[in-house]
Amino acid sequence: MLPRIFSCLVLVLVLTAADTPSPSTSAAPTANEYITSGNDKADKGDYDGAMADYTKAIALDPKLAVAYHNRGLAKRHKDDLDGAIADYTKSIELNPKDAHTFFNRGYAEDDKGDLDAAIADYTQTIVLDAGDADAYTNRGLDKNHKGDHGGAIADYSKAIELDSKLTLAYYNRASVEDDLGDFDEAIADYNKAIELSPEDKDAYTNRGIAKRQKGDFDGAIADYSKVIELEPGDANAYTNRGIAKRYKGDFDGAIADYDKAIELNPKHANAYNDRGFAKNSKGDHAGAIADYSKAIELNPKFTLAYNNRASAEDDLGNYDGAVANYTKALELDPKDADTYNNRGVAKKHKGDRDGAITDYSKAIELDPKNALYYNNRGAERKAKGDNDGAIADYTKAIEFDPKSAGTYYYNRGIAKFAKGDRDGAIGDYTKSIELDPTHLNAYLNRGVAKDAKGDHDGAIADNDKAIELNPKYAIAYNNRGFAEEAKGEHDRAIADYTKAIELNPGDSMAYANRAKARGKIGDTAGAAADQAKANELAQKK
DSSP: OOOOOHHHHHHOOOOOOOSSOOOOOSSSSSSSHHHHHHHHHHHOOOOHHHHHHHHHHHHHHOOOOOHEEEEEEHHHHTTHHHHHHHHHHHHHOOOOOOOOHHHHHHHHHHHHHHHHHHHHHHHHHHHOOOTTTTHHHEEEEHHTTTOOHHHHHHHOOOOOOOOOHHHHHHHHHHHHHHTTTTTHHHHHHHHHHHHOOOHHHHHHHHHHHHHHHHHHHHHHHHHHHHHHHOTTTOOHHHHHHHHHHHHTTTTHHHHHHHHHHHHHHOHHHHHHHHHHHHHHHTOOOHHHHHHHHHHHHOEEETTHHHHHHHHHHHTTTOOOHHHHHHHHHHHOOOOOHHHHHHHHHHHOOOTTTHHHHHHHHHHHHHSTTTTHHHHHHHHHHHTTTHHHHHHHHHHHHHHHOOOGGGHHHHHHHHHHHTHHHHHHHHHHHHHHHHHTTOOOHHHHHHHHHHHHTOOOOHHHHHHHHHHHHOOTTTHHHHHHHHHHHHHTTTHHHHHHHHHHHOOOEEEEEEEHHHHHHHTTOOOOHHHHHHHHHHHHHHHHO
């Protein structure tokens, strides 16, 4: 997972001074003098001393709003959020027109996680001071955290309108746009943030993320390289650049960057995980498993590493190991529908169809509109002979993902044909072809269904198309020959069976079919030879 840098809130550290005091004729300090002393101590980081002075000021003048305000600031610096909020609240009670106090109370409420209260205080700040760009910025961040992305963008835009050089507002608006998938808008805002702060490595990092998500891998690599130029010891920058290289298919370059990240930070679990992914993509499954295992050693709760290690185990044919790793991932995150789906695939590979169906069903329970899960469960139901259950699942898959349903129509067609519903099968294969005119097997299977209905010309036409798409597809020649033979075109059929054998010399069915066709034209010797070959190949299988 890419690290995402979220900007922090803007805090207006207003250590408000009281009215300038007249020189005291008494040896005892006045409340205003305690305020001044407290401010000096706060400026030096002596917040305990500052709080003591503000408390003395309050004892001398309990209605001195600035004393409560400034003591609230000192308490916030000491992480006493409740105390800070109480002091800000008292200050507001005494001086309800001070925008700064509402702002700073909002900030403390943010630190406590009380976003609604913070938003209310930033809103009141804006009521009292409509030109406070920082209040719009902070309110926008809170709205985004609450899922109000449109409201967040509106607040950031207002902040920019008030202060066109407020880098943070551009940065934060870009982050929301990125999350919404508006990558061009996000990149434009990151561009502006970088223009205003050309040394801001975080802006380059996040612009690189947006570019990668947009598919501009070279642009992303350039941004991460800039981060490395600005801070050569940034291990995350190497990790991010490695991810962009991996997306480009440059696995060696990615691995080199992950190596550097690990050199800079030997405990960088993400770098080991990502390097494992690159190794697995290169076919080095054992190397990938070693890296995933190191990532898990460094972070025993690294769910993604368990998932990735499971995938590599599955690639190696170690299905028990795959299932065990997916199970561990589910212990850590029992609500992860994808992991249930993936464990179902591993169980399918080891022949545990019932277990696979159970996992696909759990995935569907967690994510009831995921077409892939229904498709996978449908395949297992079909394999178990439950054609009705399979058809119901494929129908759901089509319902939830109609634009990408070519495979689902195709699979449903197979189940319908198995039930004897040839017209239904032809209809589904046709729909699959409409969605993907290059779906070779849809033509092939539609041809089989047409032939079964007696539409031999239609079957021949579909096999013609399959052969056009792949002139080396042996089974299409075999099937076309079968339809031609049904029409009495034995010579054509023999030619097609011969081509099928040429392309796949181990196809016993093509020899058996050619034997029948030769027998029908009186070539008994040829028929006997073909049948003998068919029997020999069948025995080997």
